[in-house]
Amino acid sequence: MEVDIAGQTAEVAGEDNLILAAVVAALGANGATVSHAGSGGETGEGAPDILILSHPLAPDVAGGPGDLAALAETRAAAMAARGKGRIVHLVSAAGLVPMRRHPAWSAQHAGAIAAMRGLAMASGPAVQVNAVAVGRIDETAGDAAMLTHVPLGRAGTAADVAHAVLFLVDPLNSYTTGQSLAVDGGWTTGYGRNF
Incomplete structure (x- = not known):
């Protein structure tokens, strides 16, 4: 997928995984300069054009959304002062439909989605804040049990997630905020699950 983000700056923070690596590669391939939060590559004025926040996407990985939500608020304030910006959270689809097997993990991601929606309301109209709710992606995200309830009958790929992120940061997408794609x-459609 190609979008016109040439010359834009992007900052990534959170869990390093194959999905985030695919997102970073896709942003770079479309012309953005990408840095990691805390690497000294932050842009002037305190905020990049694009912020990607990678929450832990596997149920057995520790970590909560607190630090990422605080970073999002700080960057959103600077983006709003500048007059534009995009923030995308990478969260688990278990935040949209909780899993009985992983109640705490589901609750963490539901909290991250609620924080994203709140920030979308608070930082509009200048900043668009959205999330990509990730299901079972190869061996890197989700619970293997999810595959028995996926209408498409297979795991996704990191590239599938990267394409969704590109859609959300595309300058032509000017009317989407507060959404979880x-x-x-x-999986979240409710396909006959028993967990």
Whole structure:
């Protein structure tokens, strides 16, 4: 997928994983300069054009959304003062439909989604804040049990998530904020689950 983000700056923070690596590669391939939060590559005025926040996407990985939500608020304030910006959270689809097997993890991601929506309301109209709700992606995200309830019948790929992120940061996408775009093969549609 190609979008016109040439010359824009992007900052990434949170869990390093294959999905985030694919997002970073896609942003770079479309012309953005990407840095990691805390690496000294932050842009002037305190905020990049694009901020990607990578929450832990596997149920057995520790970590909560607190630090990422605080970073999002700080960057959103600077983006709003500048008059534009995009923030995308990478969260688990279990934040949209909780899993009985992983109640605490589901609650953490539901909290991250609620924080994203609140920030979208608080930082509009200048800043668009959205999330990509990730289902089972190869071996890197989600619970293997999710695959028995995916209408498309397979795991997704990191590239599937990267394409969704590109859609959300595309300058032509000017009217989407506060949304969770599920990239889960249909898992959140309610396909006969027993967990």
